[in-house]
Amino acid sequence: MPDLTLSAAQTLVATALQTARERDLKPLCVVVYDARGALKSLAAEDGTSLRRAEIARGKANGALALGLGSRAIAKRAEAQPEFVAAVSHLVGPDALVPVPGGVLIRDVEGRLLGAVGISGDTSDNDEICAVAGIEAAGFRAETGA
Template identity: 70%
Template sequence: MSDLTLDAASTIVTAALKAGRDLGLKPLAVVVLDARGALKAAGVEDGTSLKRAEIATGKANGALALGIGSRAIARRAEEQAYFVAAVTHVAGPAGLIPVPGGVLIKRDGKLVGAVGISGDTSDNDEKAALAGIEAAGLQAETGA
């Protein structure tokens, strides 16, 4: 099976939120997109600031749009700011957020989706994403 199941996406959301609590992070928004960029699952904790879900979606969408984790997009934004600015305009309504926290999800090396998390520092958002993906028995690609 190569598709991202609802069960796996829900596990990612639940485990990422739990990791956030265990790490003492600020309230998180977690969004899981399938490989075609469609929303598969989401969870937003009480107390998140305005637009966190949209930022999380932009992190995941950007990772899918460029085929690399958003940590790599952040590096690319520093090296090729005009390129990332241009891609942002064609990334669609979900956008592209060039900071860590958007992680590609793979099963046996095949892309099945992406998770985006926003709420704490970008590095901490990414830690929660990794915990969620691992809990679902899938592989993560951060762009490190």
């Protein structure tokens, strides 16, 4: 079973950003963590607005912390706002952003390898770019849909 290597993380980032440019999206910030939460890669395009890295980190961290793609966390925030507020308080204000764009990375057997968080355009577009990057690196994306 493969691990999330630096090379795979760089492929993921490059493809996510390429997808954004092909779709003429706003500048993105992409963060990739391995399964233990260690930073593997971070890239911010020229023109990315302030604090996009923190938002991308929060999407990826939240996905790892709860074991759910951030789309599922967003649904849970609507259904159980007190729970998500409590978790946000426990893990810190920049460690859980409950909107789409935080996607778990799994290998073909389903083993958790890490998470990617993207911020810069709409949350749905951020998620599209994350999925494209994950799949280009040869892994499965879990958005929480």
